[in-house]
Amino acid sequence: xxxxxxxxxxxxxxxxxxxxxxxxxxxxxxxxxxxxxxxxxxxxxxxxxxxxxxxxxxxxxxxxxxxxxxxxxxxxxxxxxxxxxxxxxxxxxxxxxxxxxxxxxxxxxxxxxxxxxxxxxxxxxxxxxxxxxxxxxxxxxxxxxxxxxxxxxxxxxxxxxxxxxxxxxxxxxxxxxxxxxxxxxxxxxxxxxxxxxxxxxxxxxxxxxxxxxxxxxxxxxxxxxxxxxxxxxxxxxxxxxxxxxxxxxxxxxxxxxxxxxxx
Numbered sequence: 478x479x480x481x482x483x484x485x486x487x488x489x490x491x492x493x494x495x496x497x498x499x500x501x502x503x504x505x506x507x508x509x510x511x512x513x514x515x516x517x518x519x520x521x522x523x524x525x526x527x528x529x530x531x532x533x534x535x536x537x538x539x540x541x542x543x544x545x546x547x548x549x550x551x552x553x554x555x556x557x558x559x560x561x562x563x564x565x566x567x568x569x570x571x572x573x574x575x576x577x578x579x580x581x582x583x584x585x586x587x588x589x590x591x592x593x594x595x596x597x598x599x600x601x602x603x604x605x606x607x608x609x610x611x612x613x614x615x616x617x618x619x620x621x622x623x624x625x626x627x628x629x630x631x632x633x634x635x636x637x638x639x640x641x642x643x644x645x646x647x648x649x650x651x652x653x654x655x656x657x658x659x660x661x662x663x664x665x666x667x668x669x670x671x672x673x674x675x676x677x678x679x680x681x682x683x684x685x686x687x688x689x690x691x692x693x694x695x696x697x698x699x700x701x702x703x704x705x706x707x708x709x710x711x712x713x714x715x716x717x718x719x720x721x722x723x724x725x726x727x728x729x730x731x732x733x734x735x736x737x738x739x740x
Contacts, residue, residue: 561709562722572704573720578697580623580645580653582613587620589738591731592717594624594705597640597660599713601726606661608728610654616735623657626701626713636666639689641698643671646688647680656680 566573573592575581583590593609595602613621625644627637640660647656659674660666675685688694705715708722716723718734725731 558709558711559722559724562715565708566717566720566722569707570720572707573717575622576700578645578693580625580648580657581620582654583616583620584618585620587618589616589618589719589735590620590622591735592622592624593714594626594701594710594716595714596627596629596637597625597644598629598637598666601712602714603661603664605714605726605728606658609731610658612728612732612735615732619735623653624701624704625698626705626710627698628713636668636671638698639668640666640671642689642694643675643685645694645697646685647675647678649688650680650684652678652680 575585597603613619623644625641627641629637644653644656644660647653655678656674659678660671663670663674672682676682714726716726716731718731719738721734723731723734
């Protein structure tokens with residue numbers, strides 16, 4: 478996935494939505510429409526078959542079947558996307574290989590490594606950030622890697638890109654996690670609020686501005702976009718545990734994957 482404004486936008490999870498994976502977060506409306514179409518076709522054809530009137534009556538009395546059909550379609554498509562991402566990761570282990578430019582915390586030789594692809598303006602990313610950080614505190618023996626993947630900018634809006642660059646500038650000064658927390662807690666990020674967060678956490682703004690504009694930072698973020706595209710990622714947040722894409726963005730489920738990977 479690239480930063481091309483003309484390309485279809487990767488989707489993000491809203492805080493009010495179920496915590497399904499960012500790997501397969503696209504086209505829920507399409508599933509519902511397809512589910513409705515399938516059931517409508519069944520209703521139209523039902524009178525031509527034995528017992529068709531009974532089927533039609535049942536469906537009319539139980540419209541929740543439409544929702545169940547939609548959810549089943551979502552689950553099937555979601556698993557297919559997870560499988561596609563895992564196949565891409567398995568085919569090229571270098572895609573998730575350690576990158577010294579990425580903010581990472583925990584032992585470099587850890588048995589378990591967790592990677593998050595995220596955007597600081599993504600509602601789903603913000604919704605799980607607090608519990609995810611608690612997960613980090615609960616597993617100091619695990620390596621946690623942050624892939625700043627700004628995907629929400631459109632047109633002249635550069636807020637996601639600026640936030641990613643600002644966080645990487647803070648990382649160069651040893652202040653990544655506190656700035657990460659503050660950026661995730663800020664509900665409506667602006668360029669001014671991002672600068673204020675950096676200053677409030679003791680980031681040297683002269684050095685930070687140089688990092689923000691540096692070709693190295695541009696290349697780093699471009700490489701993350703390239704990696705996400707090669708992995709067939711569809712949205713944020715997306716988590717990997719030891720190279721396997723998670724089918725959920727719920728930190729509790731990531732915790733279960735960590736425990737399984739330890740064994």
